[in-house]
Amino acid sequence: GATPAGAALSVVERFDPAAHAWQEVEPMRSPRYLAVAGELRGRLYVVGGHSTSRPHLGGSRRLVASPAWHDTGLPMLNSVEAFKACSNCWCHVQPMQHDRVLACAVVVGARLYVLGGLSRAFGVLQSAECLDVDSGQWQMLPPMVHKRCAAVAAASPDGRVYICGGNGSARYTGECRAVERFDPGASAWESLRPCCILRNFASAAVAGGHLYVWGGKRGSEPLQHVERLDLEEGCWEVLPPMRCARNGSCGIALSG
Incomplete structure (x- = not known):
């Protein structure tokens, strides 16, 4: 995450x-925010994000769309760290092929999927x-x-x-309702029925045969909206x- 002043945290x-x-446990080796994470075989992997470890906090942080992409001076990371709870330590692992900020991460089996981003x-x-x-x-x-x-x-049980x-x-300014599904067996994406609500920075989890999506924002407005996709139908x-509007929140499904 980041402090209110915009400095990345470790x-x-x-x-x-x-x-x-x-x-509180051992801090990461690299401070970062807008990263993604996933747990695999007892290790927590943290991937990509922004780092303000080199001083450039005075410049603009506005992200500008390609092709008029402007370098803000904030480092975008392709680096990856893994945390071992048993030894309370972080180690660097193989970096991604692309630097990514504001991506998605999903764990399936022995694989960590990282999707989209900037x-x-x-x-x-x-x-x-x-x-x-x-x-x-x-x-x-x-x-x-x-x-x-x-x-x-999010990933389904299959x-x-x-x-x-x-x-x-x-x-x-380009919120979308598009929904896609990746089948690892076929190594292919397919488009599904779009969701009901335009939103970004939302949260999601799979439970009871449904994909739940909640919160996020549309424009500058945080959302209370909740919807779910029947994975079979x-x-x-x-x-x-929800009682409170929220964006950029975290969510997880727990058994029981």
Whole structure:
């Protein structure tokens, strides 16, 4: 994350549900914000993001869409770190092939999928790649149907990956309702029925045969809206709104 002044943080905290308490653990080696993360085989992987470790906090942070892409001076990272809880330490692993900010991350089996985002060289990305933890190597996937950043993604129990909403413009003026599904067995993307609500910076989780999507924002307006996709029927249903509007939140499905 980042401080209110915009400085990237390396601080990491862990929550123990049994003790209902937070604990600070070893900080990351590289401060970063707008990164993505996923847990694989007892390790927490943190991928990409912005770093303000070199001084450029006085400049503009506005991200401008490609092809009129302007270098803000803020480093965009392709680096990856992994945290071992048993030893309370971080280590660097193989970097991604592209630097990415505002991407999505999903874990399926022994693979960490990283989808879309923003790149200094290419602007809003249509590309996706995955890390195979057995080989330690990144592999490029077929490009998505739509380029997007600030989208949301989740994986179903059968291993398919869903990505929803987001923005096709680095100016954050191109919110979309497009939904896609990646089948690792076929190594192919397919378009699904669009979601009901335009949004980016939302949250998502899969539970009970449904993909739930909530919050986010449209323009500058944070949203209370909640909807879910029936993974078998392929149709969307709007649910009662949350009590509080929120964007950029985190969500996870817990059994029980």
